[in-house]
Amino acid sequence: MIEAGAATRVRVVGIGCHPGQLTGEAREAIAGCDYVIAADKGPGDPLLALRRAICDDLGVELVAVPDPPRDRDDPADYDGAVLDWHDARAAAYGSVIASRPGTVGFLVWGDPAFYDSTIRVVDRLAVERGLEYDVLPGVSALSLLAARHRVVLHEVGRPVLVTTGRRLADEVAAGHDNLVVMLDGRLQATTLEGEWDIWWGANLGSPHEELVSGRLTSVVGDIQVARARAKDADGWVMDTYLLRRR
Structure with missing residues (x-):
């Protein structure tokens, strides 16, 4: 009532x-x-x-x-x-x-x-x-991430899985190799084995947004530095990334 x-x-x-x-x-x-x-x-x-x-x-x-x-x-x-x-x-x-x-x-x-x-x-x-x-609806972080990096989130005729950092390892173990990851404060991608490409963004849409892309093993340090820079600038950090097995 x-x-x-x-x-x-x-x-x-x-x-x-x-x-x-x-x-x-x-x-x-x-x-x-x-x-x-x-x-x-x-x-x-x-x-x-x-x-x-x-x-x-x-x-x-x-x-x-x-x-x-x-x-x-x-x-x-x-x-x-x-x-x-x-x-x-x-x-x-x-x-x-x-x-x-x-x-x-x-x-x-x-x-x-x-x-x-x-x-x-x-x-x-x-x-x-x-x-x-x-x-x-509103403009999502997923849409903004893809636009900033000028990428399509999925390959031709292939799916993309949207998941969280806490579930990333399980999803990769289940065979997923093209994923958008949200809510990952611990950057769980760094624990994965194999060769991966990453398109990463933090505080998307803010004046202090940060973007990094490349082979995961080569840009982990850049992501960590950019993440710290975003947090210092805004007082918070929220990152989203596309992860694709090479």
Whole structure:
């Protein structure tokens, strides 16, 4: 049941990796929201600042909600830890939605389809509160990586697997040899055997983005230096790369 005064519509909007990548459709959707909910991960949160800048530009109020804690130190039950975190986020956002009428937006960095929890959290809210919601795509880190390196992510007539750093070794062992890897803070590609080419990027879309490509064994040092440079410049680092067996 919808609570009195509660929001009745939610819009999940992909905002790309830089304010300049905001599509016309996304701008119109955000401008039509009564307010935007955003996770606040603490002082100096760069993604909260990005969302706030977009909202200020479009004249929409941003409601910052402290992000629930999450065990990120490789918990024994990884999936369970993520689900608990999603439930906590849904509860925190639900309390805001219950007290504020109108259309609420969630601004997703990159594209909501890739390794982001917002759709799953909003789906929980929709079931619990009888809300309607829609999703608008954004420019993904995958698309931006391919564009920056001027490559096609797959070879002719061949697939590409999108995975995470923590699953990379298992996927390679299963026979995959053309992969896009996200969320790899430990650069797991350096542990692989065999000959690989890599197209790597960090903080894509930011003024301090870094790009490195070449034979993996030859450019590992360059990637590590570039990664440290990106972190020093932005205070955070998020890298994505295409990995292909030679």
